[in-house]
Amino acid sequence: MISMKNEAIIASWNKIGPSALAQERMFSAIMARNRSLHENKDKDRYISKAKKALIPAAACFALLIAVTAILGSGRLDLRRGTGLRDAGHEGDIDGTLPGDLPEGMDPIVASLAVFPEGESLADVSDAVLIGLSEEEAYRVEQLGRRLPSVIPDGYRFRHAGLYKTTMKNGAVYYLLSASYSFGDTAFDDSQEDVPDTLDFSVSVLSFKPETKAETYSFDELPDDLSGKGFLYVVYGDTYVGVDVGDLTHEEIMSVLNSVN
Amino acid sequence: MSDSLLRTDKEIAEIYSRHVKTVYRVCFAYMKDPADAEDAVQETFFKLIRSGPAFDGEEHEKAWLIRTASNVCKNVLRHWWRRRESIEDCPTLPGSDEPEIDDVFQAVMALPDKYKAVVYLHYYEGFSGAEIAGILKKPQSTIRNHLHEARAILKERLGDDFDEK
Numbered sequence: 551m552i553s554m555k556n557e558a559i560i561a562s563w564n565k566i567g568p569s570a571l572a573q574e575r576m577f578s579a580i581m582a583r584n585r586s587l588h589e590n591k592d593k594d595r596y597i598s599k600a601k602k603a604l605i606p607a608a609a610c611f612a613l614l615i616a617v618t619a620i621l622g623s624g625r626l627d628l629r630r631g632t633g634l635r636d637a638g639h640e641g642d643i644d645g646t647l648p649g650d651l652p653e654g655m656d657p658i659v660a661s662l663a664v665f666p667e668g669e670s671l672a673d674v675s676d677a678v679l680i681g682l683s684e685e686e687a688y689r690v691e692q693l694g695r696r697l698p699s700v701i702p703d704g705y706r707f708r709h710a711g712l713y714k715t716t717m718k719n720g721a722v723y724y725l726l727s728a729s730y731s732f733g734d735t736a737f738d739d740s741q742e743d744v745p746d747t748l749d750f751s752v753s754v755l756s757f758k759p760e761t762k763a764e765t766y767s768f769d770e771l772p773d774d775l776s777g778k779g780f781l782y783v784v785y786g787d788t789y790v791g792v793d794v795g796d797l798t799h800e801e802i803m804s805v806l807n808s809v810n
Numbered sequence: 811m812s813d814s815l816l817r818t819d820k821e822i823a824e825i826y827s828r829h830v831k832t833v834y835r836v837c838f839a840y841m842k843d844p845a846d847a848e849d850a851v852q853e854t855f856f857k858l859i860r861s862g863p864a865f866d867g868e869e870h871e872k873a874w875l876i877r878t879a880s881n882v883c884k885n886v887l888r889h890w891w892r893r894r895e896s897i898e899d900c901p902t903l904p905g906s907d908e909p910e911i912d913d914v915f916q917a918v919m920a921l922p923d924k925y926k927a928v929v930y931l932h933y934y935e936g937f938s939g940a941e942i943a944g945i946l947k948k949p950q951s952t953i954r955n956h957l958h959e960a961r962a963i964l965k966e967r968l969g970d971d972f973d974e975k
Contacts (some may be wrong), residue, residue, distance in 0.1 A: 566838050
């Protein structure tokens, strides 16, 4: 094939470009990210040294937690659901909306809204989703520390989002969601083929959701969670929703055990 | 975190300076508005920072950025939660002057997403089909087909404005 430029295309595309202010804004964000990565690298090195000393104690603690969970649990039938729908979310995960919306309600706002049990979609003023990197997700105030620190072998972070809903009375609710995929190509966006299916996801809420999904305290988990779809585990006043996907029970427990 | 190349601020600034316009142009063709293009540019450079690939030279660096920008945009567009659907719905960021979009660029933006990076690389950068196949990591036959189909669409929409010289 002959290499061939096109003058019309070149002239046309040359008119497209970021303004000086936009360039400055992007540059600042990019440099901030680079500096942040350098700082985290330093922190990681420090933590790695500390972790080596704590491995034996951590292993004993994890074993204790696992035994407690298994002994204190009973087998329960879980219903499949989605984190968003079960967090007071009227829309389905694919954006379709059941039934009629409240008058004047933007369907997109409705599809993104998350709110506690007892609140109503009609009282939602606005809802947005903010895309987050892995570093940003784990740093979200109050919620980020509840994301799992252990991911099963072969799985990698894929993407995360912070759902922010503002009610008409001024109350604001957040849901942090992170998804993880199996294999490298699933999360490496520099590759062409990114599968549409997610392998498992974790949602963190600081409020009690209106939900049909089964909800457990950490000490009362069933003895087999594999294939159970979506469930909530309560850690103090935080609800952690897990769509377990294809994870085995042991993998699910490793994820749940690593939630702070 | 894998052992990747951690670049200094100076190195990142140099790469940014060399390629920001190219990356922005590619992103704009996909995203169709300044605010989303800006987000996609940032995400592309964030990926560069995070994954820290080593490059053989500036052309390799540019090729990696174009491929990554293209994938970043396609992934964003694939997400069901994408809120803004048209340029009219976009919040105006300071300094985000609306670019001058002529008929030719309108036609490029209207192409199916899978053709946009190929069109940019061939008609703007002047890469051959084989080179584009290497950059985008796709078979040459696929690139040939994409170029053939994109060319047919552009010729139909633009007529004489799309004379290949």
